[in-house]
Amino acid sequence: xxxxxxxxxxxxxxxxxxxxxxxxxxxxxxxxxxxxxxxxxxxxxxxxxxxxxxxxxxxxxxxxxxxxxxxxxxxxxxxxxxxxxxxxxxxxxxxxxxxxxxxxxxxxxxxxxxxxxxxxxxxxxxxxxxxxxxxxxxxxxxxxxxxxxxxxxxxxxxxxxxxxxxxxxxxxxxxxxxxxxxxxxxxxxxxxxxxxxxxxxxxxxxxxxxxxxxxxxxxxxxxxxxxxxxxxxxxxxxxxxxxxxxxxxxxxxxxxxxxxxxxxxxxxxxxxxxxxxxxxxxxxxxxxxxxxxxxxxxxxxxxxxxxxxxxxxxxxxxxxxxxxxxxxxxxxxxxxxxxxxxxxxxxxxxxxxxxxxxxxxxxxxxxxxxxxxxxxxxxxxxxxxxxxxxxxxxxxxxxxxxxxxxxxxxxxxxxxxxxxxxxxxxxx
Numbered sequence: 001x002x003x004x005x006x007x008x009x010x011x012x013x014x015x016x017x018x019x020x021x022x023x024x025x026x027x028x029x030x031x032x033x034x035x036x037x038x039x040x041x042x043x044x045x046x047x048x049x050x051x052x053x054x055x056x057x058x059x060x061x062x063x064x065x066x067x068x069x070x071x072x073x074x075x076x077x078x079x080x081x082x083x084x085x086x087x088x089x090x091x092x093x094x095x096x097x098x099x100x101x102x103x104x105x106x107x108x109x110x111x112x113x114x115x116x117x118x119x120x121x122x123x124x125x126x127x128x129x130x131x132x133x134x135x136x137x138x139x140x141x142x143x144x145x146x147x148x149x150x151x152x153x154x155x156x157x158x159x160x161x162x163x164x165x166x167x168x169x170x171x172x173x174x175x176x177x178x179x180x181x182x183x184x185x186x187x188x189x190x191x192x193x194x195x196x197x198x199x200x201x202x203x204x205x206x207x208x209x210x211x212x213x214x215x216x217x218x219x220x221x222x223x224x225x226x227x228x229x230x231x232x233x234x235x236x237x238x239x240x241x242x243x244x245x246x247x248x249x250x251x252x253x254x255x256x257x258x259x260x261x262x263x264x265x266x267x268x269x270x271x272x273x274x275x276x277x278x279x280x281x282x283x284x285x286x287x288x289x290x291x292x293x294x295x296x297x298x299x300x301x302x303x304x305x306x307x308x309x310x311x312x313x314x315x316x317x318x319x320x321x322x323x324x325x326x327x328x329x330x331x332x333x334x335x336x337x338x339x340x341x342x343x344x345x346x347x348x349x350x351x352x353x354x355x356x357x358x359x360x361x362x363x364x365x366x367x368x369x370x371x372x373x374x375x376x377x378x379x380x381x382x383x384x385x386x387x388x389x390x391x392x393x394x395x396x397x398x399x400x401x402x403x404x405x406x407x408x409x410x411x412x413x414x415x416x417x418x419x420x421x422x423x424x425x426x427x428x
Contacts, residue, residue, distance in 0.1 A: 042230070085165060165201065205359050206249060209248055238387060273406070274305025298410065301420035317333075
């Protein structure tokens, strides 16, 4: 006989979280991050990884305290993912082979320009109709470079994680821009709901800050140029916001069916209640000004969770600090929550950690669960010049004690990628 205690409103297995791990520019581990986040501390600083003279943006949330064997995005992203996964599995009290699928959100992988130039110098001279890629391949055959090869293989991070932690089946790597972390969680939730597994390892990582990344986002006019006071540059929903602050980080969540977690006596940290996603075809980098896809995404997540707008106690906003995106998100939330939006705390973790890109959705999911577990809402710092066009309770500058039982977390990304998660406390 089916035990309905472990089924949701649609008869699917309830999915719970039993382990979490996180790294951001604020530090390594949940404890250090949470203490800094709730204290309103910023992790944004001047970039020291590469020269920034002459660049319009010279600040970021780089993570430079994890040792890596080679200074590229793959090695850095793998190291961040490895450390957060160790923390999450330890909290979940799982050892040995994980024996469940791995869903990884990772940044797009491209070789550093310095590596490209070095390879070009080794390549044979071109003939009149020679193909540049054939020349590069010839150089690689003549002198194999395992470090370079590892750095240009998109799937290598997930394969290494799978080997390290003993996940089952082919590891899945996805990159859906700023929605990636939430999308990885959604894939894990769906795998459990569909009965394909009792547990899933969901990881999101991004260690991709490089000269090229900063220049590309600068050319899109997406980054803040308030370099003189880095800790004050990210100011979501403020009138003088001028762009997001690029950052790095990672988060891991161990998802399990509630039945499996209870059977093994695991501590349940909360419920992954609902997931929603919608595409936005308006523009490659801009969201629809009317917020239609974002509205549909939030409503889809609420419907999937089987709860209404009135049940949400807190919104962990996408809150990037860009003029257009904050305006769009506010309008979308207003359409979903109506006049009640003025009474709902809506804060942005990005005001302190910056935008961790492919890791953001998972990082903010961890902080959303921490909000419910501790009864503390992190603030939106740097909120000294409110935007009069947005009537929001952003939990300005100082944390707040509150009884939070349900959280909506938004991730709205480039390329029309939108995802929202609904998380709740463990059911009685």
